[in-house]
Each structure stands twice: as structure tokens, then as C-alpha cells.
Amino acid sequence: MTKCPLCEAAVEASEDPVEGELLECPECGSELEILDLDPVVLGEAPQAEEDWGE
Numbered sequence: 120m121t122k123c124p125l126c127e128a129a130v131e132a133s134e135d136p137v138e139g140e141l142l143e144c145p146e147c148g149s150e151l152e153i154l155d156l157d158p159v160v161l162g163e164a165p166q167a168e169e170d171w172g173e
Contacts, residue, residue: 121159125149132159 123130128146132153140153141164152164 121161123147123149123151124161124163130161 120129120131122128123144123146126144126147126149128144130142130144130151132142133140136153136156136159138153138156142151142153142161143149144151150164151161154160154162
């Protein structure tokens, strides 16, 4: 169990977390990314950018 970096709510990671895994905060709904595993550190997931065919 770790905390959301945006609202400080408890966020539960999977039993076998993987760096780069995406989670959703149950309180604020933010998409979070696992940045480090020991201990589990969460950060705001990068927003997907439009490609526009470039």
C-alpha cells in the first residue's frame, strides 16, 4: 500500500508490482505510474499525446 502523490489517498499496488505499471487512485481518479519498486513510489502517469500522423 502506498499513497497517491496528488491527494495522499491510499493506493494498493498489485502483489507483484512492475515498474511502469499504471494504477488509478480510488479517491481522485488520477492515473498513476509505478516509478520505483523498493519502496513502491507512485507518480502521475504521463498524458498520451496525439501523434497527428507525424
